[in-house]
Amino acid sequence: MVDYFHLHAERETINGISSLGLAHLGDAVYELMVRSWLCLHGKATNRGLHKATVRYVAAPAQARAAERIRDILTQEEADVFRRGRNASPHSIPPNASREEYQTATALEALFGWLYLQGENDRLNELFDRMMEEHDGT
Numbered sequence: 001m002v003d004y005f006h007l008h009a010e011r012e013t014i015n016g017i018s019s020l021g022l023a024h025l026g027d028a029v030y031e032l033m034v035r036s037w038l039c040l041h042g043k044a045t046n047r048g049l050h051k052a053t054v055r056y057v058a059a060p061a062q063a064r065a066a067e068r069i070r071d072i073l074t075q076e077e078a079d080v081f082r083r084g085r086n087a088s089p090h091s092i093p094p095n096a097s098r099e100e101y102q103t104a105t106a107l108e109a110l111f112g113w114l115y116l117q118g119e120n121d122r123l124n125e126l127f128d129r130m131m132e133e134h135d136g137t
Contacts, residue, residue: 008118017116019087022080023105026112031057033127043134056134059096062104065130072129077110084109 014022034056035049043052055061066081073081085106092101114123 009116022112023108026108059104063100066107081106
């Protein structure tokens with residue numbers, strides 16, 4: 001049985017997934033981390049949880065958060081990020097610029113890539129860095 005919460009996929013398997021496929025998975029990983037962070041930090045009431053989550057996972061917010069980690073990415077992570085940024089999305093949401101959406105897609109691709117490798121410590125390190133400015137609010 002595959003443990004989908006603790007993956008350690010083979011590099012060959014991961015390399016066969018498109019950047020948009022990684023971003024699709026990474027979107028869910030990032031949203032789960034945001035939802036967990038909100039609950040654990042008491043940032044929103046039950047009624048406001050969805051609204052609070054959307055505020056953090058929308059493309060403009062993800063793009064701003066991604067800028068806080070760009071300088072600590074390894075070369076391999078930066079390559080995955082760049083490939084995710086260069087992926088051709090099918091559409092861009094009206095609340096985001098093309099650049100914001102591409103940067104958000106890059107972040108999601110990186111999170112999907114790390115998740116598939118079981119790199120949970122690195123995911124947490126990057127996520128903590130992105131959320132630092134919000135810890136005091």
